[in-house]
Amino acid sequence: MITLPASYQEYLADKSESFINTVRPILMQSAADKSHGVRVVVHPHDHQAHLDDSIPFGTVVEDID
Numbered sequence: 001m002i003t004l005p006a007s008y009q010e011y012l013a014d015k016s017e018s019f020i021n022t023v024r025p026i027l028m029q030s031a032a033d034k035s036h037g038v039r040v041v042v043h044p045h046d047h048q049a050h051l052d053d054s055i056p057f058g059t060v061v062e063d064i065d
Helices: 006-014 017-033
Strands: 037-042 048-052 060-064
Touching: 006 017, 006 048, 006 060, 017 048
Parallel strands: 037 060
Antiparallel strands: 037 048
């Protein structure tokens, strides 16, 4: 079973359930390959997350669209 790094767990700590449900699968994918960080794009009414090879593993960067 894949365990999220502490930095990802801390990132999710104060987030809503709907946000976690959106972002957690990408965090899990990042934790599985341990090669890329995650970029979360914040839209006015939703969020998107994707792996980003320019971000080091264990790091989450938020961008505003």
